[in-house]
Amino acid sequence: MTKTFLPKLVTLIAGLVLSVAAIASEGSATQQSGTDLGDRVSLQRGAQLYMNYCSGCHSLKYLRYSRIGEDLGLSEDEVMNNLNLTGAKFGETIQTAMPADHAQQWFGQTPPDLSVISRVRGSNWIYTYLKSFYLDESRPLGWNNQLFPNASMPNPLWQMQGLQRAEYGKADATGERPVEKLVMAQAGTLEAEQFNQVARDITAFLEYAGEPAVLKREAMGVWVILFLAFFTFLAWLLKTEYWKDVH
Numbered sequence: 295m296t297k298t299f300l301p302k303l304v305t306l307i308a309g310l311v312l313s314v315a316a317i318a319s320e321g322s323a324t325q326q327s328g329t330d331l332g333d334r335v336s337l338q339r340g341a342q343l344y345m346n347y348c349s350g351c352h353s354l355k356y357l358r359y360s361r362i363g364e365d366l367g368l369s370e371d372e373v374m375n376n377l378n379l380t381g382a383k384f385g386e387t388i389q390t391a392m393p394a395d396h397a398q399q400w401f402g403q404t405p406p407d408l409s410v411i412s413r414v415r416g417s418n419w420i421y422t423y424l425k426s427f428y429l430d431e432s433r434p435l436g437w438n439n440q441l442f443p444n445a446s447m448p449n450p451l452w453q454m455q456g457l458q459r460a461e462y463g464k465a466d467a468t469g470e471r472p473v474e475k476l477v478m479a480q481a482g483t484l485e486a487e488q489f490n491q492v493a494r495d496i497t498a499f500l501e502y503a504g505e506p507a508v509l510k511r512e513a514m515g516v517w518v519i520l521f522l523a524f525f526t527f528l529a530w531l532l533k534t535e536y537w538k539d540v541h
């Protein structure tokens with residue numbers, strides 16, 4: 295038994311070390327999103343920003359308008375007037391108005407559905423991605439992204455953020471000059487901190503969209519704990535009652 299146990303243990307430890315290293319290296323490339331799903335106003339702003347700046351290209355095909363209303367505390371009128379830009383029905387899911395073949399032609403790719411993107415990429419990645427666009431004349435649409443090199447998405451938030459340019463480091467072995475940092479070339483309509491909040495709100499909304507049940511589950515968690523505590527107390531009363539006569 296020990297013969298197979300040891301190699302298994304070694305593989306397990308190696309695996310743990312590798313995954314910790316992977317998490318650490320991801321952490322250094324991305325910034326902390328600072329999202330708070332308990333902050334309903336942030337989620338409401340995020341939903342509005344998403345509909346205005348992202349939904350033209352990206353669908354959320356598992357999320358219904360009605361569900362957003364219910365979860366974020368918005369009335370049917372509020373959802374239909376402010377969030378629904380496509381004329382879909384209240385009970386329908388969020389589709390984009392853009393035909394897929396046009397998208398393919400314009401961007402070289404169809405913009406992916408973002409329903410589960412927060413689970414695939416994580417919220418720090420999304421937050422950092424939204425802040426990492428820079429001007430790059432060598433790209434078809436004039437945009438590049440430091441976190442996701444050669445992404446075919448143009449920066450949808452540039453008016454608020456402003457225009458960033460890259461400062462390049464020394465050429466590496468392949469002759470490519472890596473992007474060292476991004477500098478603001480032209481200010482946007484928002485201050486840096488305000489823009490961070492915009493990116494944070496959108497990220498929070500996508501985090502919620504990835505698992506809408508999370509809001510309800512967290513609210514329910516408190517009741518579950520209270521119930522368990524109460525039940526433990528009952529069990530204890532019962533036990534003292536049973537053991538009373540045993541000496």
Ligand code: HEC
Nearest residue numbers: 347348351401403404405406411420444445446447450496
């Ligand atoms: C003009 C169309 C367009 C708009 C508007 C747009 N995107 Fe995109 N987006 C794309 C395309 C095209 C891609 C695919 C990029 C690639 O894979 O090269 C993409 C990719 C992404 C990805 C990466 C998906 C992956 O592969 O991991 C994320 C995240 C994303 N978009 C979020 C957003 C958010 C958030 C907004 C709104 C603030 C937004 N996008 C607005 C076109 C758009």
